[in-house]
Amino acid sequence: MSEFEISVFGASDIEANLAELGQLLHACVHAGASIGFVLPYSLADAESFWTDKVLPGVGEETRIMLVARQDGRIAGTVQLGYDTMPNQMHRVDINKLxxxxxxxxxxxxxxxxxxIEAHARRLGRRLMTLDTRTGDSAExxxxxxxxxxxxVIPAYARDPFGSDRLDATTVMYKLL
Known part of the structure; x- marks a missing residue:
């Protein structure tokens, strides 16, 4: 495999790569990623996530989206949400790695x-927060x-495979 490159995606990039972003999300959910979705989960559902949930924030410049490409394919992505209340202008949220x-x-x-941490620093933010399924490989x-x-919050989210099991989430932070 060749080296990967990371770039910032703007609104037009999301629109131009919508099908591939949908495939990325769809594949991750089907592989068991606990990122907010449960099976059954279609490609159309995945594309709707990018257009309905991510695109507005990127377009309004309240969300930064990074994309990693390898061999011409989208290999991964992460988002930085910084649409915070006036008393929270020092923090950001990591979303959907x-x-x-x-x-x-x-x-x-x-x-x-x-x-994404470098982008938070450029924005002058000093606190990063995220949550992840307790015991997941990302932890x-x-x-x-x-x-x-x-x-740790017990029974926070449904298992992505559609069972009735509720998984705990680990809330984490980092001071920059």
């Missing part, structure tokens, strides 16, 4: 996180990057 199952275990998630990644567990 995902790496396509075909590209995992190559350091893409790590690089995306390092890059050790966040810990290795300096994120600290604030707490």
């Amino acid at each position: 995902m790496v396509h199952p075909d590209f995992r275990r190559q350091g893409i998630a790590n690089r995306l996180m390092v890059e 050790p990644l966040y810990t290795s990057l300096g994120y600290v567990t604030a707490g």
Whole structure:
């Protein structure tokens, strides 16, 4: 595999790459990623997420979206939400870190996180927050990057495979 490159996606980039972004999200959900969706989950559902939930924030410049490409394909993405209340202008939220199952275990998630932190610093933000399914493979990644567990909330989200099981979430933060 060749080296991957990371770039900022604007609104027109999302529109131009909608089908591939939909495929990325669809593949991640079908691989069991706990990123807010449960099966059954269609490609149309995945594309709607990008147009309905991500595109407005990117267009309004209240959300930054980074995309990692490898061999011409979208391999992963992460978002930085900074549409905060006036008393929270010092913080940002990390949203929807995902790496396509075909590209995992190559350091893409790590690089995306390092890059998104650099954007938070440029915005003058000093606190980053996120949540992840407790015990998920992303939890050790966040810990290795300096994120600290604030707490665990039991029964926070449904299992992505559509069962009635409710998974806990670990809320984490990092001071920059």
